[in-house]
Amino acid sequence: RKEVEQDPGPFNVPEGATVAFNCTYSNSASQSFFWYRQDCRKEPKLLMSVYSSGNEDGRFTAQLNRASQYISLLIRDSKLSDSATYLCVVFMNTGFQKLVFGTGTRLLVSP
């Protein structure tokens, strides 16, 4: 089983739609969680950190369910510029600190 699993998509949505991505992680020792955004041929950029049950930043809401070991990202009122791959990332500190990346969920927002 992969340490971090995501639906690869693509999710095709019209502008203005609400879309949600889920991510599951296997290691219960995981300490913190992030969503990164990666545009085509670009480096990943931090979108949101998720330290407790969740947080909200404008149109973006991230939620964490430690009991079920999943993280979600909700995007409201989708914009064309939201088209990208969204990477679910888990921080582990099990002797060595490291980030573990999911394979990403691709979002395509169309006019």
Next chain:
Amino acid sequence: SAVISQKPSRDICQRGTSLTIQCQVDSQVTMMFWYRQQPGQSLTLIATANQGSEATYESGFVIDKFPISRPNLTFSTLTVSNMSPEDSSIYLCSTQGGVSDTQYFGPGTRLTVL
């Protein structure tokens, strides 16, 4: 967050040769990381590089293939040695952000091995 640059941004190399990728940060950082992103895949950590100590490699990556230098707190290099087409990938360096477990990435080096 720190500003991170990488050189070269891309390269096309012949099988059997080696390429050294440079990563420069505009501020001093304790930990730097090197990742590989193969076509259509997510990021995989190659190694963690701390200044003044040997790099710590992840399972499946060895120092002979991916030697790393970390001469100071703002710079690191990753060498991809004796390259084969399977090494064609994007190589990214990253540093820790203000909160210890966040990371910020350089723009990446796109390597193609023929």
